[in-house]
Every structure is written in C-alpha cells, then in structure tokens.
Amino acid sequence: MSSSTSQKPSHILFVGAGAVGCFYASRLHHPSHNVYTSLTARSNYSVIESSGVTLQTHTFGDYTFKPHAVFRSVQAAVPNTQGTSKAPQDGWDYIIVTTKALPDHSDDSELIAPIVSPNSCIVLIQNGVGVEEPYRKRFPRNPIITAVTIVSAEQIKQGTIRQNRWTRISLGPYGNGLQGETSTSPESRQLVELGHARMTQLSKWWTELGGIKDVETHTEIELQTIRWHKLCINAAFNPTAVVSGGRGNADQLKDPELRQHILGVMNEIRDAAPKVLGKPFSDDLATPEKIIRSTERNTGAKPSMLLDWEAGRPMELEVILGNPVRIARKAGVEMPRLQSLYALLKSMQQVRDGAKKAKL
Numbered sequence: 001m002s003s004s005t006s007q008k009p010s011h012i013l014f015v016g017a018g019a020v021g022c023f024y025a026s027r028l029h030h031p032s033h034n035v036y037t038s039l040t041a042r043s044n045y046s047v048i049e050s051s052g053v054t055l056q057t058h059t060f061g062d063y064t065f066k067p068h069a070v071f072r073s074v075q076a077a078v079p080n081t082q083g084t085s086k087a088p089q090d091g092w093d094y095i096i097v098t099t100k101a102l103p104d105h106s107d108d109s110e111l112i113a114p115i116v117s118p119n120s121c122i123v124l125i126q127n128g129v130g131v132e133e134p135y136r137k138r139f140p141r142n143p144i145i146t147a148v149t150i151v152s153a154e155q156i157k158q159g160t161i162r163q164n165r166w167t168r169i170s171l172g173p174y175g176n177g178l179q180g181e182t183s184t185s186p187e188s189r190q191l192v193e194l195g196h197a198r199m200t201q202l203s204k205w206w207t208e209l210g211g212i213k214d215v216e217t218h219t220e221i222e223l224q225t226i227r228w229h230k231l232c233i234n235a236a237f238n239p240t241a242v243v244s245g246g247r248g249n250a251d252q253l254k255d256p257e258l259r260q261h262i263l264g265v266m267n268e269i270r271d272a273a274p275k276v277l278g279k280p281f282s283d284d285l286a287t288p289e290k291i292i293r294s295t296e297r298n299t300g301a302k303p304s305m306l307l308d309w310e311a312g313r314p315m316e317l318e319v320i321l322g323n324p325v326r327i328a329r330k331a332g333v334e335m336p337r338l339q340s341l342y343a344l345l346k347s348m349q350q351v352r353d354g355a356k357k358a359k360l
Contacts, residue, residue: 009034011068011088013077014096015112017041019153020125021098022053022161024169026065027210035205036068038077038086045072047159056156057163060211078114091117094202100308101126101319109134116142121198125149125169127234127304128319129227130327132174143195144174145202148226168214169206171199172223192220221277228273229285234320236265237295238305239341242315242348246306250299253292263288265337269324272333312352317345 014025017039029037041048052066069086071077079087092115097108116122122135123145132146152164173195175188199217206215218226237249244258252258266288274280286294308315321342328335 007034009036009088010093012037012094012096013087013092013115014039014098015074015108016098017044017048017053017070018098019155019161019163020149020151021096022065022155023055023057023151023153023163024096024098024125024149024206025067026053026055026063027060027212028205029065029067030205030209031068033205033209035209038069038071039067040071040074040077042072044155044158045070051159054160055163056160058165059163059167074111074115079117087115090119091115092120094121094123094198096123096125098125100304100314100316101128101131102314102316103134104318104322105314107134109138113138118142121145121195121202123147123171123202124174126319127230127316128323129224129231130323131319136174136176141191143191143198145171145195145199146174146223146227147171148223148230150230167212168216169212170216170218170223170226171203172218172226173199173220174223175220221279225273225277225279225281226285228269228277228324229281231273231320231324232266232269232288233291233295234303235269235324235338235341236262238303238316238320239345240265241303241306242309243341243344246310248300248302248306249295250297253296259292261337262292265341266291268335268337272324272328272331272335275333276328276331312356315345315349317342317349321345 012028012035014021014037021039025037025039028035039048048067049070052064054064056062077087079085079089079091095112095115097112099108116139121143122139124131124135125147132144135144147169149169150166151169152166154162154164156162173192175192175195203215203217206212237252240252240258240262241247241249244252252262270281270288305315321338325335325339325342
C-alpha cells in the first residue's frame with residue numbers, strides 16, 4: 001500500500017490502553033500512510049504521555065509505540081471545531097473499544113457517545129457474547145465491527161506490554177444481531193455492507209502496514225459463531241478458576257473431576273450454539289478435546305477472571321455467563337452448567353462487594 005493511497009488522514013481512537021489495546025494500536029499507527037492512532041488511558045496515562053508504550057513482542061521484536069495523542073478520558077477526546085484539542089475536528093473514523101465488558105457496572109456505549117460522529121465506525125474487541133447490542137441500540141446508523149482475538153499479552157508494568165504468543169484477530173460486521181443476514185430491510189443490508197467495507201479497510205491496514213498475517217474477515221454469522229466457540233474456553237476455564245480456589249487453566253486439568261467438569265461446560269456450549277445461531281460450528285474450529293490438549297501445555301497462566309477476583313475487581317460475568325444463558329433460553333435451550341456457574345459467581349461477587357461496603 002503506497003503512502004498516496006489515502007489523501008485524507010484516518011484517525012483511530014482506542015478506548016482502553018491495556019495490553020490488547022496497546023498491542024493492536026501499535027500495529028495500526030502509520031503516519032507516513034496517513035493512519036494515526038490515539039489512546040485513552042487512565043492509570044498509565046502519565047507514562048504513555050511522556051514515554052509512549054514499550055512493547056516486548058514475540059512476533060515483532062521490541063519497539064516503542066508513540067501514539068498520535070493520549071487522552072486522560074473519553075471526554076477529553078471529544079472533537080471540537082476550535083482546534084484546541086488533538087482530537088480530529090471532523091470526528092474519529094474508527095473508535096476501537098478494548099475495555100472489559102461489564103454491563104452490570106457501566107454502559108460503555110453511553111461512555112463513548114460524546115465521541116461518536118455520523119462517520120465513526122465502532123469496533124468492539126471484547127470477550128463474551130451479546131456485547132454488541134447496547135451499541136447497536138444507541139447507534140442505529142453507525143457501522144459496527146465486532147472482533148475476537150486470541151492474542152496472549154499482558155501489561156507487566158505501566159506503559160510496558162509483553163506479547164507472549166499469537167496475533168490472530170477475527171473481524172465481522174454487525175448489523176442487527178443474529179437475524180441480520182436474513183433481514184430484507186434495505187437499511188439493514190446497507191448497514192452490514194458499510195460495516196463490511198470498513199472492516200476490509202481496517203484489515204488491510206493491520207495486514208499490509210502492521211504486518212499481522214492472521215487478520216481474518218468474516219460474515220456476521222461467521223463471526224458470531226467464532227464468538228460462541230471462544231466462549232467454550234472462557235466460560236469453562238475462567239469461572240472454574242475462581243470457584244476451584246484459584247487454580248490456573250492447566251492446573252485445573254490435572255484434577256479428574258475438574259477435567260470432566262471443563263469438558264461438560266464446553267460440550268454444553270457446543271451443543272447449544274447451533275440452536276442459537278442456526279448453523280453448526282465449522283470443522284476448522286477446535287473440538288473441546290483439542291482445546292484441552294493445547295491448554296495442558298500452557299502452564300503457569302492465570303485466566304483474567306481469576307486475576308480480577310483476586311484483585312477485588314468486577315468480573316466479566318454477564319457477557320461470559322449471563323448473556324449466553326439468557327440468549328440460549330430465548331432460543332428454547334437451557335444451559336444448566338453455565339447457569340450454575342453464573343449463579344454461584346454472581347452471588348460470590350455480591351457478597352464480597354457487600355462486605356466492602358459494610359467496612360466503609
């Protein structure tokens with residue numbers, strides 16, 4: 001792609017400067033090609049503002065990423081016509097959300113509302129299922145791209161990101177949910193077509209400029225299938241790490257009863273998903289047995305939900321457990337294993353949070 005491909009600068013804002021956000025943002029920032037990436041950051045704002053992001057990567061070596069701009073908050077990234085901000089005056093072209101999805105604690109669609117312009121494309125790199133619905137309701141005319149990544153990355157200290165393994169990210173347009181592809185509405189078809197075009201451009205930048213070779217583009221239903229497949233991993237290992245007393249993924253599999261439980265959760269999702277989605281998992285998506293064999297080799301890693309629990313932070317219960325239970329039930333399918341995990345962890349979080357408030 002030549003530097004003359006686009007005369008108008010493209011401005012991309014990442015909402016969330018954690019490990020995933022910083023890694024993918026660093027592979028998009030190419031001023032020589034008129035592509036500019038900015039970040040919103042909270043606890044690590046001062047470090048990134050002064051020194052940029054230090055990346056130690058398995059795939060691209062070590063380098064420093066200096067964003068076009070860094071903002072203390074989403075509100076600080078609101079474009080203005082006076083040109084007194086580093087935000088683009090004509091609005092953000094892409095707004096990429098990489099924060100944890102916690103709909104029981106905050107509505108991130110409301111959070112980003114001040115920075116969404118008619119031309120903005122919203123990209124959601126978040127775990128779980130059902131994460132897109134609040135954004136679609138609030139922004140009915142904006143294209144939405146939904147994304148699933150398996151990158152293994154961590155922030156080892158403020159402003160320093162280590163990428164351990166993998167780079168794959170899967171993208172798909174989001175129209176009006178699972179029925180989007182069957183809608184005969186011209187508006188719905190146009191929304192998906194616009195999302196597909198913006199997705200294609202984003203994929204090209206990541207691939208041709210950023211060097212990420214496994215950026216995958218999909219249809220709406222294909223991407224939702226990938227979301228449900230990843231749920232087999234997240235909904236099995238993450239909650240079990242907490243209720244088992246703090247055991248990592250590989251460690252869980254050493255216990256025969258926990259191993260059987262993990263398989264049971266995965267198969268429950270694998271059986272329910274085709275009834276929710278209207279199509280089975282494709283043959284190229286790993287079976288539960290293959291996932292387990294791969295996980296056994298990844299020793300020492302703690303899943304994110306366990307890290308959040310140990311740090312006293314809210315867990316992604318709704319998008320990983322609550323939403324799939326409700327979505328499946330609406331399709332006439334019960335998921336008793338997931339429902340039990342959801343009920344137990346929700347109660348644990350409520351009791352912990354109640355104890356915190358009592359001490360204040």
